[in-house]
Amino acid sequence: MIKVEGLTKRYARTVAVNDISFEVEKGQIVGFLGPNGAGKTTTMRILTGFLPATQGKASVAGFDVHESPMEVKKRIGYLPETPPLYPEMEVSEYLEYAGQLKGITTGDIKRRTDDAIGRCSLGEVRSKLIGKLSKGYRQRVGIAQAIxxxxxxxxxxxxxxxxxxxxxxxxxxxxxxxxxxxxxxxSTHILSEVEHSCERVIIISQGKLVAQDSVANLTNRLRGSEAVALEVAPVEGRPAATEVQQRLEQVSGVSRVMMKDARDGRLVFEVESLQGRQIRSELARTVVNAGWNLNELRPVGLSLEDIFLQLTGAEQKDEQEGGKK
Amino acid sequence: MTHILLICKKELKSYFASPIAYLLMAFFGLLFGFAFYTATRDFVRFSFQSQMMGQAQPMNVNEQIIRPLLGFASTIALFLVPMITMRLIAEEKRTGTIELLMTSPVKDYEIIIGKWFGAIVLYACILGMSMINIAMLFLWGKPDLKPVLIGYLGLLLQGGCLLAIGTFISTTTKNQIIAGGVTFFVCLLFWLLSWFTAFDSGVVSQVINYLSIVTHMDNFQKGVLDSKDVVFYLSMIFFSLFMTSRAMDSLRWRA
Structure with a gap:
């Protein structure tokens, strides 16, 4: 249904979207995920024909966005970041206007408006001025306009x-x-959003495509590695936090040790394992053999949040290192 | 065509949903009424005087009342136009509603002509306020109708021309105040062009004088329909709207 190949958008100094390619099948809900400023809005604007791409191709329903924008626009409903509403218009009046702009005939417009109002449950406010509506209702009017x-x-x-x-x-x-x-x-920068309503996720960061997969696959992909919360209680200032951290990092199968908390004489670490490695028993043994008090050892699941941070965080690191060179 | 009418209708609704349309109509009505009062008072005084002197001077309502009034209206138009056009596209850019227009299957020229048309209809409504006064002349006097119609046609053409320029300027900014201010400045400039060059006969002055939107009103005020002036106004309108469409296109490339 949607096909994007090598899409690039350059502004005067920045590259907003850098060589992105993806495809979306008919009937799918796809979440477009990325931190603020990742290039989500730019990509969407290119798809809707609001902006031209610098390079690459995008097509919707078989029509190229650049070559036949009218055909594409007829087949797209778009809700921009701020819903494009006229505060001085009534809800039904606005929807009729938007509908006619999108090519609905005068004979059909009443029925379509009622339909959209019904689907977005706007019945109560249909003859209110848009300027007087709450944010939630405005958003729904925006969606009604898109559908x-x-x-x-x-x-x-x-x-x-x-x-x-x-x-x-x-x-x-x-x-x-x-x-x-x-x-x-x-598009969203809220992950739970994607977990709740999308079948597939496309993650972009700094204009580049970082991952695209089904939600289930993405979570599974990193389920192989485990994360463990570990609490060590030192006695009379022994051992020091750095010492514990060093020792933990030496345990085989550990990929990362993070100091989480060091209050009330407790040291809390989060330890992540390499792909497919079980590290819990080995960690426990290390702590006990060193003669420290092991207060807690608990597995923490990697949420989509962590995956996201891993993917986009890694990307940013590369970028910074690249910059240094 | 349906899109043009749709957008035009929406623009008019927006004008009349806010106080701006009523305010402009009221102010114009008031100013024109005042000018009308002064012009007719002088006319009546003059005709009494000439009667008392015993030697009747040739008097003409068209020449002595309507013509200066039309000139007055064309000057007031310079002030009206920025207030009409400043919001046209600048507001849509600021609130983001431009995204609705530009992602709908609507051509740029339909948006531009629709908006410009809406502005012209409002401008015509404002001019319409002056008809109250002119109608009185027809009730109690016998002016010629044809020069009056030609005069109004001239006002509409001049207005359409300035409105097209205003539409263009409104496309180039998000800020309504800037759009209004610059349009006002440009209107004034076109007005002043005729002052500086009125008595020069060099080629440059002639060209500048020709470009002054106001000089082309003179013939219309006299009730003379000269194709030269009509062509000037129509080509200025076309040129400005064309520039607007280029500016709209550049929104895409620069946004």
Missing amino acids: IHNPDVLILDEPTSGLDPKQIIEIRELLRALSGEHTIIL
């Missing part, structure tokens, strides 16, 4: 940003209800 012409592809830029938890759940449910008939790309 009114029944597009094949929905592109939503941070659909849940700035909403309260109840509203977020409502929007999620709405997205789930829409997912059957539409292909949806939604």
Whole structure:
């Protein structure tokens, strides 16, 4: 449905999007994930025809974004980061305007407007001025505007940003209800968002594609390695934190040791293992053999959050090192 | 075409949903009414005087009331135009609603012409306020209708021209104040062009004088429809709207 090949967008000094390629199948919900400023919005704007790409190709439903923008625009519903609303218009009036802009005929517009209002549960506010609506309702009017012409592809830029938890759940449910008939790309920097509503994730950081996979695969990919929270209680200042850390790092199979906390005479570490290595028993043995008090040893699951940080963090490190050279 | 009308209608709704349309209409009505009062008062006084002197002077309502009033209206238009056009595209850029327009299957020229059309209709409504006064002349006097119509056509063409320039300027910024300010400055400039060069006969002065939007109003005010002036206004409108479409396109490349 959506095909992106080698997409690059350069501004005067910065590269916002750097050689990104991905594909989205019909009917999928894809989460577009990345820290702020990663290039999510730019990529979406290129897909919607709002911005041209510097290099590379993007096509939606078989139409090239650059060569036949009108055909693409007819098939896309787009919710920008700030919903494009006119505060002086009533909700139904606005939706009729947006619908007609997207090519719905005058004969059809009333029915389509009612349909969109129904699907986004805007019935209560349909004749209110948009300027007087709460943030949650505005976001929903924005979504209604995106789905009114029944597009094949929905592109939503941070659909849940700035909403309260109840509203977020409502929007999620709405997205789930829409997912059957539409292909949806939604961008977010909130990971739980992706875990909840997406089938696939595309992670970008600093304009580069870092990972793309199904949500399940991504979490599995790093499940092979384990993370362990470890608490050592020193007696009379022995051992020192650095000493413990060094000793732990020497344990075979350990990839990383992080000092988490050192209050009330307790030293808390988080230890991560290499892929497919069990390190818990070895860690326990090391601590006890050294004659220290082992207070706690507990496995911590790697969440999507950690994966994300690992992927994007590593990327940033490379970049910095590259800069030094 | 449906898109142009749709956008035009929406622009008008926005104008009339805010106080701006009513304010401009009221102020223009007031100013024009005052000018009308002074012009007719002088006219009546003059005609009484000439009667008392026993030698009736040739008097003409068209020449002595309507013509200066049309000139007055064309000057006021210089002040109206920035206030009409400043929000047209600058506001959409600032609030982000431009993304709706530019990601909908609508051509750039449809957006531009639609918006410009909306501005012209509002401008016509404002000019319409002056018809109240002109209608009085027709009720109690016998002015010629044709020069009046030509005069109004001139006002519309001049307005359309300035509005097109204003639309262009509004496309180049997000800031309404800047859009309004620059448009006002450009309007004034076009007005002043005719002052500086009125008595020169060099080629450069002639060209500058020709470019002054106001000088082309003179014939219309007299009730003379000269194709030269019509062509000037239409080509200025076309040129400005073309520039607007280039500016819209550049939004994509620079944004």
